[in-house]
Amino acid sequence: MTPRAQTRDPELTRTRILDAAETLFVAQGFSAVKLSELARSAEVTKSLIHHHFGSKEQLWEAVKNRAFERYFTAQMAMLEEAGEPDAALLRRSVEAYFHFLRDNPGVVRLFAWTHLEGDSHCGELDNQLVGAGAEWVRQAQSRGLLRKDINPTHVIAMFVMTCTQWFEAKCHHQHWPGMGSDAAFLEDFLKIFMEGVTPRE
Amino acid sequence: MTPRAQTRDPELTRTRILDAAETLFVAQGFSAVKLSELARSAEVTKSLIHHHFGSKEQLWEAVKNRAFERYFTAQMAMLEEAGEPDAALLRRSVEAYFHFLRDNPGVVRLFAWTHLEGDSHCGELDNQLVGAGAEWVRQAQSRGLLRKDINPTHVIAMFVMTCTQWFEAKCHHQHWPGMGSDAAFLEDFLKIFMEGVTPRE
């Protein structure tokens, strides 16, 4: 390791390590990543990683925490700018979530790795999000905008899970005969979903 | 390794290794599994694993192939006993798929690991399944049992993905406020889904 610029910037170093680690962890998962590879990719020494993060496990935690905080704040922002419940809000929320995942494939994979690890921490993080979403559904139900015989949390869960799986298992179903594009699938999902949650007179 | 029963049974040995490997791979993923641990768990020497399967990668392939073949034949059987299209068949298929995944949690995790690896092989395997399912949807559409303005493959994909994600990300959403049981979620999903695919007059 030839000594880099004579200047020290611990904060920058931390983020350089975090960025490189996120890239590698997202791509390969925790145990497949080698610290030596990570050090090379972040252009730092292995010792520096230990200096800043203690151990590989702790670094993994730091990567997850940072990513999920980003996810959480982004979702919170989307939720807040949603405004008053009206008939089209649910549709717009689904579209927004779908596009968010499409534009942040790393988040999807990070979620998937943590699911497989059985790590429920990130799930707890969006209790607030889901709670708020479910509350909105409840209001819409009482106003007669959505059918009343469905658990509000299940409405949120259903579209969140469909969007997530669409991107998580893309490699699996993208070659299925007759499968359409992102946009085409979203459109068909919304047709079924919106029709399914609309109250019948 | 104290020599086991004096009897040799290569076929049994193979399946013992495969079984132990499946358990460990399902639980930890490919790279986190150590051959030494696997050997201990299968009550076999490490060398024997290499003798029968060549390498860790080849063993992983063998595990996946066996599991997906089991999955495939089980699904094929379900498809064949489905019989003639009628209004309730789609509902029964969703329930059957949901219960299959509930009773075979290993399959769900195996799918998830392969998705993260970007392995599309298992996805190709069920092209037949999806093709047959989509064909059934198409027939139901032309008979007026299902609405016609939706891509048949997307109908299949939608319930497959929802069921999969429900079990794959259980640790994530099981503590969400208001989230119900397996049965309650399935019920609500079916309410929305069936209502969404039913034609409107």
Next chain:
DNA sequence: GCGCTAACTGGCCGGCCGGTCAATTAGCTA
């Protein structure tokens, strides 16, 4: 300037990883 703290380096280590190999032996065939 002076000295302290912490960022940073490079060399090192014990352990264990996946894999190999020569030797042994069970079980089948003729």
Next chain:
DNA sequence: TAGCTAATTGACCGGCCGGCCAGTTAGCGC
């Protein structure tokens, strides 16, 4: 029963893994 094949063993290997540590030095407070 002799002989061959392949299942099975245990000792062994090179490599590299995560982690440690003694030493160097930049930057900041005084």
